Amino acid sequence: MYRPPPLRGQSVLEGKTVLLIDRNHSAREVRASVLRSHGIEVHTADSLQAARFLWQPKLYDLILLNARRHLPGEALEFYEQIKEAAPTERFAFLVGPPVYLSRTWPGEGTEVDALQGQWGAMVDRFLTAA
Secondary structure, eight states: OOOOOOOTTSOTTTTOEEEEEOSOHHHHHHHHHHHHHTTOEEEEESSHHHHHHHOOTTTOSEEEEEGGGSOHHHHHHHHHHHHHHOTTOOEEEEOSOOTTOOTTTTSOOHHHHHHHHHHHHHHHHHHHOO
16 A cells, blocks of 8 residues: 655654553653654553543554553453454554663663664554555
């Protein structure tokens, strides 16, 4: 499928919308901040119940769920409910610790900045993939 190139100076992620679900407040806020720095509109939820309330078909380009913060069956059940209602919904599970968080946060150190950039680049590739 052909996608026209982005306008000069404008991010290809500009205008994308993500639902981020994470019970850990600080990790959720840092992840949301990284996504917003790439021009993505981010809606956050601290529970699956709140996410169910926010979710609407075709509203989000991607749903990010921190699966480590929920009972194993809860995350899978939520995923299956969303996929049943909207089979083309893009969904990703966050399964590891957010490596861009460190004891030096919120410093401007190069290690933190580089890790944030790597995570943002991963989301960029996921959202722009055909």
